[in-house]
Amino acid sequence: MSEEKIVNVKPGLEGVVADTTKVSKVMPEINSLVYKGYPVQDLAENCSFEEVAFLLWNGELPNKDELAQFVEKEKKYRNVSDDLLEVIKRFPKNAHPMDTVRTGVSFLGMEDERVWDNSTPTNKDKALKLLAAIPTIIAADYRCRKGHDIIPPRQDLSISENFFHMCFGEVPDKEVVKAFDVSLILYAEHGFNASTFSSRVITSTMSDMYSAVTGAIGALKGPLHGGANEQVMHTLKEIDDPKKAKQWMLDAISVKKKVMGFGHRVYRKGDSRVPTMKKYAQGLGKIKGETKWQEISDILEATMVEEKGIHPNLDFPAGPAYYLMGFDIDMFTPIFVMARVTGWTAHIIEQTENNRIIRPLCQYIGENERKVTSLSDR
Numbered sequence: 001m002s003e004e005k006i007v008n009v010k011p012g013l014e015g016v017v018a019d020t021t022k023v024s025k026v027m028p029e030i031n032s033l034v035y036k037g038y039p040v041q042d043l044a045e046n047c048s049f050e051e052v053a054f055l056l057w058n059g060e061l062p063n064k065d066e067l068a069q070f071v072e073k074e075k076k077y078r079n080v081s082d083d084l085l086e087v088i089k090r091f092p093k094n095a096h097p098m099d100t101v102r103t104g105v106s107f108l109g110m111e112d113e114r115v116w117d118n119s120t121p122t123n124k125d126k127a128l129k130l131l132a133a134i135p136t137i138i139a140a141d142y143r144c145r146k147g148h149d150i151i152p153p154r155q156d157l158s159i160s161e162n163f164f165h166m167c168f169g170e171v172p173d174k175e176v177v178k179a180f181d182v183s184l185i186l187y188a189e190h191g192f193n194a195s196t197f198s199s200r201v202i203t204s205t206m207s208d209m210y211s212a213v214t215g216a217i218g219a220l221k222g223p224l225h226g227g228a229n230e231q232v233m234h235t236l237k238e239i240d241d242p243k244k245a246k247q248w249m250l251d252a253i254s255v256k257k258k259v260m261g262f263g264h265r266v267y268r269k270g271d272s273r274v275p276t277m278k279k280y281a282q283g284l285g286k287i288k289g290e291t292k293w294q295e296i297s298d299i300l301e302a303t304m305v306e307e308k309g310i311h312p313n314l315d316f317p318a319g320p321a322y323y324l325m326g327f328d329i330d331m332f333t334p335i336f337v338m339a340r341v342t343g344w345t346a347h348i349i350e351q352t353e354n355n356r357i358i359r360p361l362c363q364y365i366g367e368n369e370r371k372v373t374s375l376s377d378r
Contacts, residue, residue: 018197018358019318023056023346024189031272035189036060041276049159049184049339050074053131056189056346057124067216070128077132078162078229080104080140081111087151088140097141097334098221102214105130109210116208117241118352126209127345134341135159138334139166159186162339166324167320175287176325186273187336189343195219195226199344203351204358216344217337223260226340229332232319233262235300236293245299253307261316262304270311277314281321293320 010016024035033040036055043052047061052072062070084107091100108129110114114122123243140150143166152167160181161171173175190196199216205211220226239248252259285291297312297320304310322332 009363013360018192019200021191021350022059022349023343023350024191026191028251028269031269033190033272036180040186040273044182044185044276047185049181049188050187052185053342055272057127057349058341074128074132074159075153075155077129078136078155079195080108080133080136084108084111084137085140088137088150091141093145096221097138097145098227098337099215099329100141101134101138101334102217102221103219103335104141105134105210106214108133109208109214112210115210118206120349120353123209123349123352126174127342127349130209130213130341130345131159135163135338136166138331138338139163142167142328142331159338162326172289172325175283179284179321180325182280183277183321183335184339186277186314187318187339189340193225195340196344196347200347200351201287201358203348204355206355206357209345209348212348213344214339215254216340220270220333220336220340226333226336228260228313229315229319229322229336230329232315233323233329233332235260236296236320239296239300240292242292242295242299245296246303249300249303250307253304259300259304262312263310271313273314274312274317277317277321281317281324284324288324290324293323 022036024033026033035043035052036059038055038061043055047055050071051061051067054067056103084104087107088100088104091103112126114126136153143150151169153162154165155262157165157171158177158181159175164171164180165175192200195216198219199212202212202215223231239245249259251257285294297316301312301316304312319329321331322335323329327335
């Protein structure tokens, strides 16, 4: 093996500052996250998801006229082609929805004649198309997997309202829609996380936005990233009874089991997004008359904090919230895609505007140089 001295390698790039950004800032010292300077909890309480998307791409919150124009254009982009719908109908019924939305986004890229136009105005327009079309792809696939007819989008509804309509054929009470909208805002952006960094790496090669978003979806699928919200709900269903929750957590800690929904690479004192999402998840429990999941969650959280000092992240309250809204567990991460595509595309635009290919070094620790012998001598 090579005897070269190991340099200061940072596994997982932990603590490495790879670039600058104006999109968002995670401030672990005060447990805060800001989008373009605005605290995310304030945005969640006072703005719509559409307003936050506009903010991430343009740097300022829209006025009434800007928002009206933005919303009108987004609604016109909701319909996808008959060709794409036919492809969705042919997807394997047992395919994970993250695989189907990834393929759907790739198909959108094949249809867009502007695919190699990476100018900022065109990229913003592509981003809006992705924002509008991804919910349609997810909902159409959901309906097909259930053996139901696809429900086309409506143009008189918000993004959140329309997604419920396309999935279930109806729009729930405004409190449920608000909780969903809040979740999209909280999930919209979070710095150089794994999927966002993946999108910037792909963009840095001067590839196109659809390729970068497709790669980001692949990164988000993993259970150590976006897939964690699905695993949280599987855990809650496994426990099922609040009386069993504390012992379950103690047992998990004793065998060093990875408990999804807890801990974060950046936050050490707790994820700043959790209190807001938890409030809306609790409200959903009361609306639905189902408080068991919150009771189990509270016990798991208290036990983990007491035993290990590790706090929950956003996936922990988001998982049961989506379940209470009526979504299948394998839909949770695709919903994450609906939200995070705003942050991904904001970073793609930023990377494109001041690009340098991302190409880090690695240190070789394999065998020293050696000679190749002939096959007969081996």
